[in-house]
Amino acid sequence: MNVNHSNITITESACKIADEICLPDTYLPRVVVIGGGFAGLALVEKLKHKEVQVVLIDKNNFHQFQPLFYQVATSALEPDSIVFPFRKQINGYKNVLFRLAEVEEIQPSTNTIITNKGNVHFDYLVLATGTTTNFFGMDSVESHSLGMKDIRDSLNIRHMMLQNLEQAAITCDDKERDALTNFVIVGGGPAGVEMAGALAEFCKYILPKDYPEYPSSIMNIYLIEAVGELLGAMSDKASSKTLKYLKDLKVKVLFNESVSDYDGSLVTTKSGKTILAKNLIWTAGVKGQFPKGIDEKHVVRGNRLKTNFFLMVEGYKNIFAIGDIAALISKDTPKGHPQVAQAAIQQGKWLGNSLLKIIKDKPVKPFEYKDKGSLATVGKRKAVADLGKFKFAGYFAWLLWSIVHLLSISGFRNRLMVGFNWAVSYFTYEKSNRLIIRNFKPKSLVNETEE
Numbered sequence: 001m002n003v004n005h006s007n008i009t010i011t012e013s014a015c016k017i018a019d020e021i022c023l024p025d026t027y028l029p030r031v032v033v034i035g036g037g038f039a040g041l042a043l044v045e046k047l048k049h050k051e052v053q054v055v056l057i058d059k060n061n062f063h064q065f066q067p068l069f070y071q072v073a074t075s076a077l078e079p080d081s082i083v084f085p086f087r088k089q090i091n092g093y094k095n096v097l098f099r100l101a102e103v104e105e106i107q108p109s110t111n112t113i114i115t116n117k118g119n120v121h122f123d124y125l126v127l128a129t130g131t132t133t134n135f136f137g138m139d140s141v142e143s144h145s146l147g148m149k150d151i152r153d154s155l156n157i158r159h160m161m162l163q164n165l166e167q168a169a170i171t172c173d174d175k176e177r178d179a180l181t182n183f184v185i186v187g188g189g190p191a192g193v194e195m196a197g198a199l200a201e202f203c204k205y206i207l208p209k210d211y212p213e214y215p216s217s218i219m220n221i222y223l224i225e226a227v228g229e230l231l232g233a234m235s236d237k238a239s240s241k242t243l244k245y246l247k248d249l250k251v252k253v254l255f256n257e258s259v260s261d262y263d264g265s266l267v268t269t270k271s272g273k274t275i276l277a278k279n280l281i282w283t284a285g286v287k288g289q290f291p292k293g294i295d296e297k298h299v300v301r302g303n304r305l306k307t308n309f310f311l312m313v314e315g316y317k318n319i320f321a322i323g324d325i326a327a328l329i330s331k332d333t334p335k336g337h338p339q340v341a342q343a344a345i346q347q348g349k350w351l352g353n354s355l356l357k358i359i360k361d362k363p364v365k366p367f368e369y370k371d372k373g374s375l376a377t378v379g380k381r382k383a384v385a386d387l388g389k390f391k392f393a394g395y396f397a398w399l400l401w402s403i404v405h406l407l408s409i410s411g412f413r414n415r416l417m418v419g420f421n422w423a424v425s426y427f428t429y430e431k432s433n434r435l436i437i438r439n440f441k442p443k444s445l446v447n448e449t450e451e
Contacts, residue, residue, distance in 0.1 A: 021117055023120065024053070026053045031053070031355065034126070035057075035058060036058040039322040040128035040348065044352075053095055055122075056099070057098075057100075057101055057103060060100075062086060064150070066149070068082045069082075069154040070194045074195075074198040076431050079155060080417075081417040082414065099120070102117075111123065111125075125318065129290045130325060132287060133149050134285035134286050135282065141262045143264075144262050147282050148281060157281060160442075163440055165181065177218065179276045181219045182275065182276060182278070183279040185199070185224070185280075186282050187282065188227075189230075190376040191283040194376060197245065197249060198379065200246070200379065203219040222275055225254065225255055226258040230242045230243055233374065238393065242376065258270050259284075286302070286324070295315055298313060304321075308328075309328065309366035311350070322347040323348070346367075377402075382394065406418060
């Protein structure tokens with residue numbers, strides 16, 4: 001049943017309350033969604049044109065396609081190819097509103113959220129706030145390295161890499177040059193593997209053309225993994241094939257090693273090994289991020305919110321969690337569902353359909369996750385795929401990975417831009433323009449300047 005939009009009007013009184021974000025008055029239940037990632041947008045899509053008022057709140061005004069952050073970081077794509085404005089996304093959704101704000105606190109007792117722009121009242125609240133990089137309390141590592149959870153992180157990695165390569169061409173100090181051209185990636189999951197493969201191809205095909213001052217062999221890429229295999233969530237075949245592909249690209253893979261310290265120039269592992277490098281990219285872990293106000297007893301490992309089978313946050317009747325932040329703990333999922341895009345999208349779609357029934361006190365079936373398989377790419381024309389009983393690697397897996405990711409990007413223009421860039425790269429091994437638009441400063445130097 002469609003919404004009677006004539007009843008959604010803005011009144012004078014609604015806009016005169018100084019501490020509230022101005023929203024149209026409505027007789028409909030108000031569903032506030034915090035976070036416009038895969039889960040949040042999937043939910044919004046399901047609720048469009050329905051008998052609810054949906055308010056999407058995000059600290060950015062755009063959706064980010066996280067699986068391709070590493071390509072922006074290595075100059076394979078421009079950032080505007082993988083971000084899409086929320087307002088363009090919801091254009092034509094008469095019952096959906098977007099507000100740019102950062103949520104600071106939730107007050108469940110009064111059904112209110114407090115943001116840096118004002119307060120918002122809700123009937124139903126959905127937390128889809130995702131995760132941030134987890135440095136496991138290692139302040140020195142956090143201060144001197146970069147994560148890859150935001151498009152700005154990708155641009156920082158790109159600028160750090162290009163600035164250090166330019167500085168390496170300037171310096172006459174061999175030790176300094178080595179540090180500037182060595183790259184360490186921590187974490188052997190999909191993000192780390194894909195980043196290592198992309199950097200290795202940059203070293204192989206771009207470095208000799210752009211930097212003839214020194215041989216490409218000067219650029220060393222290290223991938224550090226705390227356990228004895230790569231892509232731990234995938235099959236043994238995928239892990240072994242990935243290792244072979246990375247070794248073919250001359251990536252140095254260190255198993256059963258974990259970083260204990262990093263001062264911006266020297267990486268130290270728990271076993272005592274040291275690597276001279278001024279480029280450290282951290283993909284070894286994430287933790288949930290959400291506003292204060294949720295009782296800590298409902299927060300579980302990984303800083304995730306424990307939910308029931310209806311994705312309702314434990315202890316609350318009208319607050320839900322979906323995507324990476326949600327932990328549906330059960331006998332079959334003792335650690336919750338995997339923190340991947342397909343799980344987030346499935347939860348968003350399920351909650352969109354189910355919330356309409358919950359509002360009308362109709363029975364709802366529990367959420368069930370259907371694993372459609374996993375894909376990871378290791379450079380051009382090489383990827384691994386686990387699709388149920390079918391496990392394969394190589395060119396066909398890479399082609400499938402490319403198609404799936406291309407179709408998943410928001411916006412026709414973005415798909416066209418990414419597809420064109422990939423086509424050019426496929427035949428020429430060329431990447432986007434390697435421009436240093438702004439100077440990159442490590443967090444440690446920024447903090448010193450602020451002090």
